[in-house]
Amino acid sequence: MSRYYSKDHEWLEIDNNVGIVGITDYAQHQLGDITYVELPEVGTEIKQFSIFCTIESVKAASDVYAPVSGKIIEVNSRLENEPEIINKSPEEEGWIVKVEISDTSELKNLMDKASYENYIKELD
Amino acid sequence: MNFCPHTPEDIREMCSVCNVNEVDDLFKELPVEEIDFKKLGKGISEYEGYNLILNLARKNNLLSYHFLGAGFYDHIIPSVVDFVASRSEFYTAYTPYQPECSQGTLQSLFEYQTAICNLTDLEVTNASLYDGGTALAEAVLMSLRITKREKIIMDKSVNPIYRNIVKTYLKFLPYELIEVETEEIEPDFGKIKSLLDSNVACFVFQNPTFYGSVHDWTDLINFAHEKNILAVSSVYPISLGIVKTPGKMGVDIATGEGQSLGNPLSFGGPYFGFLVTKKVYIRNMPGRIVGETLDRNNKRAYVLTLQAREQHIKRHRATSNICSNEGLCALRALVYLCSLGKSGLKELALINFSKSEYMKKKLIEIGLVIKNNATTFNEFVVKFNRPAKEIFSTLLSKNIAFGIPLYLFGGSENDILINVTEKMSKYNIDNVCSILEAIL
Numbered sequence: 001m002s003r004y005y006s007k008d009h010e011w012l013e014i015d016n017n018v019g020i021v022g023i024t025d026y027a028q029h030q031l032g033d034i035t036y037v038e039l040p041e042v043g044t045e046i047k048q049f050s051i052f053c054t055i056e057s058v059k060a061a062s063d064v065y066a067p068v069s070g071k072i073i074e075v076n077s078r079l080e081n082e083p084e085i086i087n088k089s090p091e092e093e094g095w096i097v098k099v100e101i102s103d104t105s106e107l108k109n110l111m112d113k114a115s116y117e118n119y120i121k122e123l124d
Numbered sequence: 125m126n127f128c129p130h131t132p133e134d135i136r137e138m139c140s141v142c143n144v145n146e147v148d149d150l151f152k153e154l155p156v157e158e159i160d161f162k163k164l165g166k167g168i169s170e171y172e173g174y175n176l177i178l179n180l181a182r183k184n185n186l187l188s189y190h191f192l193g194a195g196f197y198d199h200i201i202p203s204v205v206d207f208v209a210s211r212s213e214f215y216t217a218y219t220p221y222q223p224e225c226s227q228g229t230l231q232s233l234f235e236y237q238t239a240i241c242n243l244t245d246l247e248v249t250n251a252s253l254y255d256g257g258t259a260l261a262e263a264v265l266m267s268l269r270i271t272k273r274e275k276i277i278m279d280k281s282v283n284p285i286y287r288n289i290v291k292t293y294l295k296f297l298p299y300e301l302i303e304v305e306t307e308e309i310e311p312d313f314g315k316i317k318s319l320l321d322s323n324v325a326c327f328v329f330q331n332p333t334f335y336g337s338v339h340d341w342t343d344l345i346n347f348a349h350e351k352n353i354l355a356v357s358s359v360y361p362i363s364l365g366i367v368k369t370p371g372k373m374g375v376d377i378a379t380g381e382g383q384s385l386g387n388p389l390s391f392g393g394p395y396f397g398f399l400v401t402k403k404v405y406i407r408n409m410p411g412r413i414v415g416e417t418l419d420r421n422n423k424r425a426y427v428l429t430l431q432a433r434e435q436h437i438k439r440h441r442a443t444s445n446i447c448s449n450e451g452l453c454a455l456r457a458l459v460y461l462c463s464l465g466k467s468g469l470k471e472l473a474l475i476n477f478s479k480s481e482y483m484k485k486k487l488i489e490i491g492l493v494i495k496n497n498a499t500t501f502n503e504f505v506v507k508f509n510r511p512a513k514e515i516f517s518t519l520l521s522k523n524i525a526f527g528i529p530l531y532l533f534g535g536s537e538n539d540i541l542i543n544v545t546e547k548m549s550k551y552n553i554d555n556v557c558s559i560l561e562a563i564l
Binding site: 036038 | 407
């Protein structure tokens with residue numbers, strides 16, 4: 001399994017043809033306490049870098065962008081009642097959706113862990 | 125997020141759309157130099173001004189009494205309502221955004237919310253909306269957001285003004301609104317049922333209807349729920365003292381005009397709308413919601429909550445443009461409901477019901493026809509055998525406003541919508557009926 005990162009601070013973990021998507025620890029820190037996650041519906045087709053979900057925190061409501069195109073096959077319904085999981089475990093338990101990836105060539109538009117770490121260092 | 129309302133770039137863009145070079149050009153046409161301010165004359169003293177206005181006011185023909193309703197009702201307002209609402213802590217309070225200095229306002233709105241939930245038997249409401257019509261339109265939009273469907277079925281016995289507001293809200297949105305003709309003046313349940321398919325977001329009705337008829341919509345609501353269609357209703361809050369509540373019928377979003385709860389008719393406002401729904405839909409509800417919590421010292425405290433959905437946090441993603449509420453009118457409703465209490469509201473509703481039943485009986489005795497097939501709550505339609513306009517004018521010349529002729533709302537020329545509240549005395553009813561008998 002390998003992990004990819006987007007410039008919009010989403011992570012994508014690939015397991016066969018299925019991608020698990022969440023927001024990074026950096027992103028959850030920026031947002032502050034998360035109060036609500038407006039989850040998409042299973043079956044929705046998403047396009048790389050388009051909005052598929054909104055996360056509300058005490059500070060702002062932010063869009064989450066799809067790191068890769070495909071079809072949503074599962075959502076983390078725990079987030080409906082416990083959105084704070086994203087604060088506690090953004091890159092594990094706080095995953096948001098699972099996506100059936102439609103075009104693996106899009107992965108080249110994403111960063112690996114080391115590049116992402118450099119990227120956020122530059123932002124700070 | 126740019127916090128400047130309009131940047132120089134925005135202003136340039138707007139000016140170019142209007143074909144002007146700068147904002148001042150828009151006002152060039154105003155003939156400020158030509159206005160002769162001297163013509164306005166010299167000032168007058170306060171006393172002279174007072175008398176001038178008083179003499180103008182005396183020219184008004186004051187009504188002896190009236191039977192006007194159609195969504196706005198003349199009820200007795202206990203003096204405690206004016207007393208509490210005019211206290212400066214409430215009257216001049218500005219915004220409850222800062223909970224540390226607005227606890228009184230927030231508490232009153234929280235208690236208002238509690239009262240509205242109790243009144244309607246539903247779970248969550250906001251701190252009020254602008255009026256009954258916009259509340260209904262917001263409820264329709266809510267149902268579209270919740271179901272992600274695009275069709276709305278609306279019964280034509282919903283107040284025509286509200287129907288127009290809903291139509292206006294939907295005018296430029298990609299949704300289909302189907303209005304269902306009534307059978308005479310009663311809802312056509314069969315027709316509405318036949319239109320409830322899986323593309324429908326909600327069906328909209330009013331209880332009592334615009335014509336005053338009371339129905340139990342429970343069966344149709346259950347049928348709609350089987351197809352995941354939401355039931356949206358507009359209600360007359362005073363009627364809920366005796367009429368089956370929207371919550372008991374299974375309504376998903378109930379709305380209404382709050383004027384009858386302690387707000388005077390005052391030439392059309394300000395009034396307030398209420399919108400109350402099931403807890404599961406709270407995230408899709410517009411407006412502001414006051415919540416109760418504990419502060420750091422474990423003391424009870426009130427805050428605006430779930431604002432995250434609205435302008436402050438959600439900004440351009442906000443689910444509606446509602447960013448305020450009718451706080452003072454809502455406060456009046458709270459004081460009114462508290463002063464009546466549960467049994468008082470029931471008693472009041474019964475008095476309203478009985479007085480209008482008495483008037484119906486008297487009208488039938490003088491040979492008139494009541495058009496409603498159903499039971500009515502303090503309002504009903506009388507049919508005459510000649511134009512209602514004539515009847516209305518004759519009675520108006522005797523300073524009695526005898527209901528609302530329905531041709532004004534596209535109804536039959538011979539029909540008048542009559543409203544009788546607790547304010548109407550038996551003497552007045554007998555009097556107007558004998559005048560009517562004489563002119564028929």
